[in-house]
Amino acid sequence: MRRPSCIDGPRRSGYPLGSPLAKRPFVSETNPAPTTPLSRLDRLWLTEAIRLREEHAGPLEDTEANRRANAAGGDLAQRIQARALWLAQRDGQVQALQHWRQGARLAGLLLVLLALVSGAGLAFAALGDGQRPVNLFWALGSLLGLHLLTLLGWALSFSLGGSASVVGRLWLWLSGKLARDAQAAHLAPALLLMLQRRGLTRWGLGVIVHGAWLLALGSALVVLLLLLATRRYGFVWETTILGSDAFVFLTQALGALPALLGFSLPDAETIRTSSSVLAEEGARQAWSGWLLGVTFTYGLLPRLLLGLLCLWRWLQGQSRLGLDLGLPGYSLLRERLQPTSERLGVCDAAPVELVQSQGGSLTDEGQGALLVAIELDDRRPWPPALPKGVGDAGVLDSREQRLRLLDQLGRFPPARLAVACDPRRSPDRGTLALIGELARSAAQTRVWLLPAPPGEALDSQRLDDWHQALARLDLPHAQGAPMNWLETGHD
Template identity: 85%
Template structure:
């Protein structure tokens, strides 16, 4: 396991803040995590309180699987986004086909316009009204968030979506991020609708008609020209008043068909595609601008509790946190950074056993670890001055309990190379074969090698 340091992590700054918030929510709902090593590494990395909180959270996220769950969530989000794009493209094609029909009947102009722009205008109005109602997510945005979580298929991703929303809401970014997504989906839908409209109008012969019972012809002329005034500025055709009045019946004139085709395309472009394009770009600009200002809210109670553990001036050793519901499986590893020297340390040895043995020159003695304070003191020292080679001596007459294995794993992660020395039984005593086998299996799970005999030669020279 590598160090989760915000200065060296390949995660983006948004990902780091996101995981930090997810860890806070997890501890808020499930209780404090086993974070002694994470706190130690965060303090060793230095920086201000926010940097230490991030370093601690990223190490815990790496250990407990949240980092991998974040990658799974991102993959699910990408898949959900692709599904949304396909849905938008297909719906755009359906809108165009519904608007023009099969060409066997004349196209009712306002029915066609309602088919193309009706739902778009309603959703756009709802998005604009959300500014006054305090809502941040549209139906499409909620669908994308829901689908992202479902497609992630990772139990560790449960807190990721709520953490992201809470993080973004502090800068008001939820509206702009989801807005860019939703306007982008509508842009695809209306863009595909326009392309299909253009293709159909170019390859089929359509007649256009308007029909009304209670409105007069002058009203329809006014509506058609009012809607077509702005598109005409972009070069789209605008039927004249005479053509509009005559279109109460189907006109078999090429000029009328071309005028109404241009009018329909222009109105769809100007009041459909263009607003979504401009709003999508605006939301994207607000999103990028606000994302650069994202930071942790250190005033939250969850972060305030960490100040006592992560600020050196108030650091306290020997205080036991509440036990978590599930303890993580101990893991070992090796240090990737700079290290030097060799060190021998023992864990909970019998007082009657003579210790330490005669050590070669250049090999340090870290003593026997019997108490929590001794363990923390040594781990703090190793975080600042990691050894190149570390031998951990254990008494195989004791059972390899979880606490001992977790300590061995922490020690191993503080050195470039580690070996475990299972000491021989004192003269006149025999080792329990079953207990010795338990040690071998436990060390195999930790992926740590056993020292062959006394590891003093290896500590001194680096080879046997």
């Protein structure tokens, strides 16, 4: 007679039912350990990406993910994050996030190089080659004109509650293009949606925008200083309809604030006589200091202060980030992750995109040994004679038996697990998924392909299908009984 599936296998396998062993992490191809630890922002980001993916492509196959999230405990938000992280690890979105970050760093490096080259170009355009006198206000317009226009545009967009930024959007676009990962399609939209709900998008993009301009203007100032230190420039102002008093007023108004910071300010007489090129060394030095001071005060300094403000608000806002549990995608998970009652016998429809079953193993050693069978014929006598210390988990026929055993193995994982299968049955997707999940709950796993009953022969083609399927799971299998291995750990 066949013995029914039981729940006291661990007691017979050598470790107590009351053992306070915590559930151990596992490593497999379907749930690889992240190569780098994920920050709180990364976990929220991946959770939002999984929500968007399920909205666009339909619900994912998440039976094991939900079971592990429920076993981990915590409130609903923590369980949703645990479920999403497991799915992201299984489906490759954790690796896609790492690829996206690499693309983001490369895009940031390209923007840094562009900013440095652009700043140097502004300085060369402002001063020229030194063969002609420098028109002061044309030089000032070359250095600060585009900066002031983009700063005005950013302030206008900010006041209207938007986050439009050419530099920021360029960085996001480049990050996605350089990631080159199909699984990263939902990462950028998920990040923007998550940040917009807390109003952090404009602060995050503001850090990028002001940081880029800070580099550009810093590069312009350095090149400007080098050119003024190594070349001889003459400075003039030119006009047709304005008088010299207008230039005196404008020059002193612009130079008043830089003068407070220690930069030179030409006197009124020097300004009036600068309608033609001056040969006096003092006048050239005064105009050089004025040009550097105005560029620093009205160019680099505002970008530095605004960049620090955006960075402060960004860091402050990150601590308030969280999941919006009112979203439909999260509300639907409440019953599965915090059920008010357990519903049995409900099977989800097959997903549009099938997930390849994979094997795996625990990273830590378990205790004892266990034998379990999957869907055996009633006419086959079971269990066989077991060595001392080897537990019998019975035959798994129903979904309830499978979930009960998986929950037990999650709390008391065995060191060695033998899974007996009848190779006369086809290795269907559900059976392979169960074998892979059992393997991920034990330190070592072997699959026992049972011999045919007397008078029958195994189908060689079906047996070959089993061998190929178990090879994809990366699990060892044997035709003979693995009793010696279960008892001693070796053949």
